[in-house]
Amino acid sequence: MELTEPIKDYINEKIGGLEKYWDKIIDADVEVGIITTNQQSGDIYRCEVNMRVPGKILRVEKTEPDLYKAIDKVKDHLQNIIEEEQSKRRTAIKKGEQNMKEMINESPLASGQLPPEPSEEEEWTPKKE
Numbered sequence: 001m002e003l004t005e006p007i008k009d010y011i012n013e014k015i016g017g018l019e020k021y022w023d024k025i026i027d028a029d030v031e032v033g034i035i036t037t038n039q040q041s042g043d044i045y046r047c048e049v050n051m052r053v054p055g056k057i058l059r060v061e062k063t064e065p066d067l068y069k070a071i072d073k074v075k076d077h078l079q080n081i082i083e084e085e086q087s088k089r090r091t092a093i094k095k096g097e098q099n100m101k102e103m104i105n106e107s108p109l110a111s112g113q114l115p116p117e118p119s120e121e122e123e124w125t126p127k128k129e
Helices: 005-020 067-106
Strands: 027-035 044-053 056-064
Touching: 005 027, 005 044, 005 067, 027 067, 044 067, 056 067
Parallel strands: none
Antiparallel strands: 027 044, 044 056
């Protein structure tokens, strides 16, 4: 299968457009081709994308009777995965913020209690291991 300029442009538009959902995309390898499974049903097109993001590789492969539909389906699936990853990230951040607030609220200093002053009789000595 020959990779024409219109196909390249379509892939760049669809897969490159995913950066608006996550600006941390490192790169994406796109592979398109024809799979011949059944001569009576005609050509089946395949689109596969391996996208590197921090700490992960997202991989999606779709097959369709139309190449542009296969590209669209891959893009839609990747968009869903990216949105799920972003949601997980936001949830983790919120959970961390909540834990931090709880720790601060439980601190004796937050409630206005000061730690007891050490008495002059007590002498501090370092521990020997």
